[in-house]
Amino acid sequence: MTQGSGPTNVRKKSEICAGMSTDTIYAVSSGTGRAAIAVVRLSGTATRAIVKSIVRRLPPPRTAILATLRDPATQADIDSGLVLFFPAPRSFTGEDCAEFHIHGGRAVVAGLLGALGGIDGVRAAEPGEFTRRALLNSKLDLAQVEGIGDLIEAETEWQRRQAMRQMQGGLSRQTAQWRSALLEASALVEAEIDFSDEGDVPEALSRRVSGVVRPVHDALRAELAAAKSSERIREGVVIVISGPPNAGKSTLLNALARRDAAIVSHEAGTTRDAIEVQLDLAGYAVTLIDTAGLRESADMVEQIGVARALEKAQNADLVLWLSEADGPAAPDERLGAAEVWRIFTKADLVVNKDAERGLFISAETGENLDLLLDRLTQRAAQLSGEGHAGLITRERHRKAFAAAVDALARIDADPQAPIEFLAEDLRAALFALERLIGRVDVEDILGDIFSRFCIGK
Numbered sequence: 001m002t003q004g005s006g007p008t009n010v011r012k013k014s015e016i017c018a019g020m021s022t023d024t025i026y027a028v029s030s031g032t033g034r035a036a037i038a039v040v041r042l043s044g045t046a047t048r049a050i051v052k053s054i055v056r057r058l059p060p061p062r063t064a065i066l067a068t069l070r071d072p073a074t075q076a077d078i079d080s081g082l083v084l085f086f087p088a089p090r091s092f093t094g095e096d097c098a099e100f101h102i103h104g105g106r107a108v109v110a111g112l113l114g115a116l117g118g119i120d121g122v123r124a125a126e127p128g129e130f131t132r133r134a135l136l137n138s139k140l141d142l143a144q145v146e147g148i149g150d151l152i153e154a155e156t157e158w159q160r161r162q163a164m165r166q167m168q169g170g171l172s173r174q175t176a177q178w179r180s181a182l183l184e185a186s187a188l189v190e191a192e193i194d195f196s197d198e199g200d201v202p203e204a205l206s207r208r209v210s211g212v213v214r215p216v217h218d219a220l221r222a223e224l225a226a227a228k229s230s231e232r233i234r235e236g237v238v239i240v241i242s243g244p245p246n247a248g249k250s251t252l253l254n255a256l257a258r259r260d261a262a263i264v265s266h267e268a269g270t271t272r273d274a275i276e277v278q279l280d281l282a283g284y285a286v287t288l289i290d291t292a293g294l295r296e297s298a299d300m301v302e303q304i305g306v307a308r309a310l311e312k313a314q315n316a317d318l319v320l321w322l323s324e325a326d327g328p329a330a331p332d333e334r335l336g337a338a339e340v341w342r343i344f345t346k347a348d349l350v351v352n353k354d355a356e357r358g359l360f361i362s363a364e365t366g367e368n369l370d371l372l373l374d375r376l377t378q379r380a381a382q383l384s385g386e387g388h389a390g391l392i393t394r395e396r397h398r399k400a401f402a403a404a405v406d407a408l409a410r411i412d413a414d415p416q417a418p419i420e421f422l423a424e425d426l427r428a429a430l431f432a433l434e435r436l437i438g439r440v441d442v443e444d445i446l447g448d449i450f451s452r453f454c455i456g457k
């Protein structure tokens with residue numbers, strides 16, 4: 001039986017809001033550093049008054065006006081720029097919001113921030129605070145907030161597409177459907193508990209409950225099965241370069257990254273730490289990791305490097321085992337990798353290239369480097385589900401789905417179990433789904449999510 005998933009754990013949004021301040025907040029929402037244009041954003045009840053004090057009028061809702069911005073304390077002009085006003089609730093946060101689009105010079109931005117900071121009841125925003133307010137005002141749910149975070153972080157095309165889907169409510173809508181199906185089953189069961197004596201579930205009821213639970217159970221399981229692909233889209237496919245010392249591992253990393261990320265030398269044991277580079281292969285994110293050459297060594301630091309190399313290989317999606325043509329006969333047995341490709345290096349020095357043994361490459365002449373890159377791109381696409389991945393994009397989702405599936409599996413396994421068990425399992429599944437979209441326990445999850453948000457979002 002599951003425990004602790006009863007309604008007592010359910011916290012309402014009003015309780016979460018209790019700890020929120022109602023300050024009006026501001027932040028630079030565009031990037032840091034010099035730029036053509038900077039966007040400074042405001043949110044909170046003082047927004048109207050602040051806009052009027054800086055540009056002497058309030059723009060019509062959601063319409064840009066060109067105005068001179070003035071420091072209300074000194075009456076000195078700061079810049080001229082575009083000003084927009086978004087009255088509540090039709091704004092990103094659900095509160096009154098405004099945007100100043102000013103010239104992006106450091107002194108201009110500092111001038112406006114200084115003026116805003118000098119106004120009472122107004123303060124600089126915490127990282128993610130605008131989005132947090134949007135969440136608390138039900139403009140977004142938790143899964144959509146994660147989608148926004150992912151969209152800002154997105155570096156490849158498929159990361160962007162996946163984040164967009166989540167931000168637009170893909171996960172939220174589907175979860176809401178499953179939830180309402182389970183709520184319907186739960187209502188049937190609770191009614192039976194209220195109106196009948198203790199005992200087993202009447203067969204008609206258990207059939208109706210099964211009819212609702214089974215498709216949800218199947219759908220959640222299918223999502224779990226696809227989870228790895230979508231997590232790979234978000235986090236990157238992990239490819240580790242391993243092999244004996246001096247095989248040319250760092251040379252290959254540099255060639256694929258098109259920069260000197262790792263030190264190359266003729267001395268065996270050059271690389272100690274794992275060196276990671278991020279690649280964008282046809283829109284798929286790949287983390288390529290160069291590691292220390294595997295050999296016995298009396299050197300303490302090298303030993304640590306070898307241990308790290310093995311650990312990286314064990315957790316990789318794919319290991320490229322590099323060696324010279326006369327290198328070890330087989331990849332190291334300790335790799336324990338999901339998939340290992342045999343690659344022979346320094347092909348420019350080899351006369352007899354037996355293609356049966358593996359791919360021969362040369363960083364010196366470029367031989368077969370494009371072919372290797374093509375194969376890596378294809379494999380990265382496959383490992384990422386060719387982009388058509390599921391709804392689960394992170395560990396938090398996977399855990400929630402797994403908890404719901406556990407509970408539904410118990411019902412599917414024994415639909416005639418005592419009715420209290422059935423009720424409890426349905427509650428557990430519902431709780432897991434509600435946690436997923438942040439209907440419950442939202443505060444526990446928020447800190448973790450917003451710690452990774454940038455200021456101004």
Ligand SMILES: Nc1nc2c(ncn2[C@@H]2O[C@H](COP(=O)(O)OP(=O)(O)OP(=O)(O)O)[C@@H](O)[C@H]2O)c(=O)[nH]1
Binds near residue numbers: 348
């Ligand atoms: N001729 C030739 N030499 C190469 C090629 N690739 C690498 N080398 C040379 O091989 C030596 C070792 O290269 P690294 O890339 O440092 O080898 P590594 O596997 O990273 O070595 P460790 O980090 O010490 O394990 C260097 O002198 C490279 O210039 C190649 O394709 N052809």
Ligand SMILES: [K+]
Binds near residue numbers: 245264266267269270
């Ligand atoms: K070396």
Ligand SMILES: [Mg+2]
Binds near residue numbers: 264270290291
């Ligand atoms: Mg190296």
